[in-house]
Amino acid sequence: MKTFFSLMAAVVLMTSCLSNDETYRAGISIEKPTSAVNYYYANNTSDSLIFWSYGNWDITDLDGCDNSWLTVPTLNGKGYTDYALRLTFAQNTTGQNRMAGIQINDTSHPGEARHSLAFIQYATRGDGSLGSAADVKSITGSDGSSIDLSYDANHRPTAVKIQKAGQTLAQLQIAYDDRAMQMTVTDNNETFTVSCENDFQPMKLTNASDTIGYFLRYDKSTGMPVSANYLFNFQHLGQKANTCVTYRFGYNGCSLAPDSLHNADSLYYYKNDKRTLQLGLTYAGIDNRCQTVDANQLLLGVEECDPYLLLSLFRYARNSEVISKARHEDVDIAVEPALNGDKSIRTLTVKRGSDTVVYTFNY
DSSP states (O other), rough: OOOOOOOSSSSSSEEEEEEEEEEEEEEEEEEEESSSSSETTTTTEEEEEEEEEEOOOOEETTTTTOTTTEOSSEEEEESEEEEEEEEEOOOSSSSSSSEEEEEEEEESSSSTTTEEEEEEEEEEETTTBBOOOBBEEEEEEEESSSEEEEEEETEEEEEEOOOEEEEEEEEEEEEETTTTTTEEEETTTTTEEEOTTTOOOOSSOSSSSEEEEEEEOOOTTEEEEEEEEEEEEEEEEEEEEEEEEEEETTTTTTOTTTTOOOOEEEEEEEETTTEEEEEEEEEEEEEEESSSSSSGGTTTTTGGHHHHHHTTSGGSSOSSSSEEEOOOOOEEEEEEEEEETSSSSEEEEETTTEEEEEEEEOO
């Protein structure tokens, strides 16, 4: 990715002589975005550009940038006027991050005032899936299980229903308010509303009785919090449930930045503060970001499938590769995925001891 050291975050203001007794002021004030370099996810499709210029102005492309995915609705205007423009982005399906850049120029006084902005779009969506990942509409299991899912135009999940033998095991509905930057999750009769950034990913969902989300682990000897790059908990706490999954990333830790690859080396499961299961994990190098759902959540069957994690509403809990083996003191689990041409999962065969379940993914 190219870097532009000339990008200026500050307002440029200049005073110059027009004649012996006349002066002018040249300057451009940017209200939004607030940074010279701005970051977006692969499924972000718009942002606001709000600014004011002393002189007439125009907008030009920054050299070396690919602006084919960025649309600026107005490319010139008058001075001493507030402008609020809606920038639009194409969704990033390239599999690589990319950058666009523009420069706002005071054309009344060429060369005296300008302001540059860069827009970087990640290869991955807010949920950690690639921008090209296929939407999984349903999953059917050979054990009589079924999962139905739906998404909006930006590939954000709007509903999931997990069933087996006619019984509903879990059901969520999700709504998004892009103007208020909020999401609302309805879990059966419970509702959670939370403010989000442009990834529409909560850190915690909380209502009067329950909390769902990330929790730090603490070092037993020092009492200090452990960085989530090494270890973190995903928990359901409250009247509905008291469960926890601990993700451990090994002694070297990992990056949890957007587009990073991270795989936990082990998972620890707890219920009512008691450990119920410990799994050591092996991966076969198959990308788990090529379909919208986190396929690893089927490891223990739909009965133990967490709908929040299946939808990747908490993307740090989505291991980047498909688990191939899980070692347990009682039984080993083997996973064999078969892929479509776009590398999304077609079938996932999960062998737990003498039991085998084949999950078929439908798009």
